[in-house]
Amino acid sequence: MTQLDSSAAIAPWWRGAAIYQIYPRSFADSNGDGIGDLPGITARLDHVARLGVDAIWISPFYKSPMADFGYDISDYCAVDPMFGTLEDFDALIARAKGLGLKVIVDQVYAHTSDLHPWFAQSRSSRDNARADWYVWADPRQDGTPPNNWQSIFGGPAWRWDARRGQYYMHNFLVSQPQLNCHHPDVQQALLDVAQFWLDRGVSGFRIDALNHSMHDPLLRDNPPAPDDGAVRTRPYDFQLQVHNQSHPDIVAFIERLQALIASYPDTYSLAEVGGLNSGIEMKAFTQGPARLDSAYGFDFLYAENLTPRRIAAALDFWPDEPGTGWPSWAFENHDAPRALSRWCAPEDIDAFARMKTMLLLSLRGNPILFQGEELGLLQDEIPFEQLRDPEAIANWPLTLSRDGVRTPLPWMAQDEHGGFTSASSGVGPWLPLSAHNLERAVDRQEADPASLLNLTRELLRLRAGSAALRRGSCDVLLADETRLVLRRRLGGAKSSTSLLAVFNMGTNAAAWPGEIPAGGRVLAAVNQAEPGSLPAWGGLWIIEGETA
Incomplete structure (x- = not known):
């Protein structure tokens, strides 16, 4: 190994x-x-x-x-x-x-769903064993919901339930009552x-x-x-x-x-x-x-x-x-x-x-x-x-x-x-x-x-065989308008455990980053990219310290 x-x-x-x-x-x-x-x-x-x-x-x-x-x-x-x-x-x-x-x-x-047995029991009364398993609240004095919270899916995050004479909370659909996870x-x-x-x-x-x-x-x-x-x-x-x-x-x-x-x-x-x-x-x-x-x-x-x-x-x-x-x-x-x-x-x-x-x-x-x-x-x-x-x-x-x-x-x-x-x-x-x-x-x-x-x-497959890509650190060496260069490294030394990921994220060819050596073994490349050349949408994985 x-x-x-x-x-x-x-x-x-x-x-x-x-x-x-x-x-x-x-x-x-x-x-x-x-x-x-x-x-x-x-x-x-x-x-x-x-x-x-x-x-x-x-x-x-x-x-x-x-x-x-x-x-x-x-x-x-x-x-x-x-x-x-x-x-x-x-x-x-x-x-x-x-x-x-x-x-x-x-x-x-x-x-949960409002059809979950937990909710069916909770809404049945204010004093049953699961009465507080969901978020219930009394209305304001004028009968409106207890606060201004809104549902992600639209409208107030509260639904009136006549059985309890209270509102129940729902961050999403009305049919998705909020569990009281404090309980x-x-x-x-x-x-x-x-x-x-x-x-x-x-x-x-x-x-x-x-x-x-x-x-x-x-x-x-x-x-x-x-x-x-x-x-x-x-x-x-x-x-x-x-x-x-x-x-x-x-x-x-x-x-x-x-x-x-x-x-x-x-x-x-x-x-x-x-x-x-x-x-x-x-x-x-x-x-x-x-x-x-x-x-x-x-x-x-x-x-x-x-x-x-x-x-x-x-x-x-x-x-x-x-x-x-x-x-x-x-x-x-x-x-x-x-x-x-x-x-x-x-x-x-x-x-x-x-x-x-x-x-x-x-x-x-x-x-x-x-x-x-x-x-x-x-x-x-x-x-x-x-x-x-x-x-x-x-x-x-x-x-x-x-x-x-x-x-x-x-x-x-x-x-x-x-x-x-x-x-x-x-x-x-x-x-x-x-x-x-x-x-x-x-x-x-x-x-x-x-x-x-x-x-x-x-x-x-290549990523699975590279511990640097799977578990190594990640340093951003360059991030400008179109170019991105990452160094993935496992361990402290820049050796076979170090890999460069070089990308051109633009629609036109980009200049090779001058601070990045054009040497090293290419593990993978997309869109005709190669060391020293970054066509549109080009990308490479280069193992540092190894030659082709």
Whole structure:
């Protein structure tokens, strides 16, 4: 074993792991009903394994009325029948294990569905055993909600309930009542849920909207947001969310949760954290070994462009220092538009996609690829009459639909439904597949050695063999208008453990950075880049101290 990969024996598997996100509704449909399911995932897992990722993250598949497509859970420990059964999940775990893949599942601790038995009991009276499991409050003297908090999906964050004669809080949909995670019994119930899935063989959790899990018990009004000239499509955007979320006591719950997760071998915990103070909260949630392993925010998910300085600023926030957590990065996910549709002109899509993939795999942290990102899928335009996303429907036409990134994964270019579901069933996919994404189907890219799919596999393979890329430090040597140079290094010496990642993130050729030697062995290159030459969207990995 060389010095380059000797640290693999002591580093946890997740440190630097590449993760592939699967959105179950849109990955693969095994029974022809037009909706993806767990057996479909199991049948197609070899595709994910061949990519060379370390783990899959599966978005919610739990029992749910699907008002928010699974993020409104009515039974945390049951599989929704549209996705299969617990036995199907066990089969998925077994198949993933056989392919060398870890399985991470979503946990949603901020809210449940209003059809959850916990909420049914809570709303039945003010003195039942679960009366305080959700956030309830009396009206003001004039009958209006107790404060000015607004829902992310539009309108007040309060709903009147005549059974209790009180309002209940909901940060999201009206049908997603807010759990009172300050309550110790609620915390224990959620820990029991986590233990259920750990016992079933999962390797960890991605925790949804974690900073929304606790509110200010004093119910103080949120202050108004300063006028920054931005277009605001929701009442929520007119406030600073300082009291309806992000309570300091979240950290104590995190420590209880992490103690449970870490009691199982080879596990991993990842927090999703959004909002204006997400950076501070991500650091707090991952500080030291008693807290979560990693966190990711929205540095890139809604960014209008990808620039060297944006990358440098994001990396600068996560220095390689004791006590600072380990970052994770995503350019796309089930809530955010496809990056290629945001970040480049149509004529640059193919070249930009190659550069973008190499760049994501160059960052210090865990890269998260959303299904179809390895194919270069584009954002689909869904007409209003076919929208399924409740946020897009409520805020149409000013909010970009999440449906456009959730369209089914195309497996076969010539198939009417892209091989996602059986055409013979007579039922089409739950969302339509576009012609431009069918052209990027898996089977077509499998047959093309120069495809983005095959490049992604090769870059992931090379990254897996480089401890500097997986776990090394990251110094930004240059970040100007179009050029970005990173040095990934494992250990203190600049030797075979040191790698340069050099990029031109512009539409025209760029001068080679004068301070960067043009020597070294090229580990990988995209878009005809080579030492001394940076064409448009060019990128290289260069091992310092080695010659070609």
